[in-house]
Amino acid sequence: MDFFISTAMAQGGGEQGNPLFGIIFLVLMMAIFWFLLIRPQQKRQKAHQKMVTELSRGDEVVTNGGVLGRVTAVGETFITLEVSKSQQVRVQKNAVANVMPKGTIKEQEKAAQQAKKEAKRQDKQEAVEDRSDETAVDEAPSGAEEPETERAAEGSEDATQDKDRPAR
Structure with missing residues (x-):
């Protein structure tokens, strides 16, 4: 096992690269960073500042x-x-x-007024429908409802059917 250690120690270092390459790479990365991030932000800032100064x-x-x-x-x-x-x-x-x-506020006000009118119209329509449903229930014949005994019988049938089913 000693021969592995001696081989590892005997190996020489790799060939040295040009130290100028590292500096060039760093400058290139900084230039890319500036063009992609900083410069567009500065343009947006200038445009916003111009807009703010021109407010009237x-x-x-x-x-x-x-x-x-x-x-x-x-x-x-x-x-x-x-x-x-x-x-x-x-x-x-x-x-x-x-x-x-110009005119954006007027358009928004018109849209809001129309939305209010539409909401009122829908509320009135729903109120009319609710009233017609209530009158229909009031006018229903009393024989249309199921007697309590029939409901109870149906409930007992459901219970017997559940007993016949295997448990899950």
Whole structure:
């Protein structure tokens, strides 16, 4: 068994590579990292900063929290959004996610009004159906219901059938 140890010790190291190759590989990896991750993020940041600086009164915007509103006042760091006819909210300029096309708020209000109308119509229709079901039950002849004795007899038949079945 000693001959394995001596052979392992006698082996020489592999051929040394060029040390410049490691540095080139590291620089190449950093360049790829910069082009794929850092540069696109910087572009998005510049575009967002430009959008925020160009905000003006009357713009329709969506915040990062999803609040849709119309800009009523623009300050140095804050803007005031009108989210409904009587409610205004102050948010930081950087909280604006997107500037929406003009008319977006009106479209959303129309869609909400139509949804309310549709919901009311469905509620009325369901109420009418419920009333017609109640009147149909009230008008049913008393002979249509099963007597208690028939129900009890059916229950006892089910019990005898269960006894005949093997247990699982």
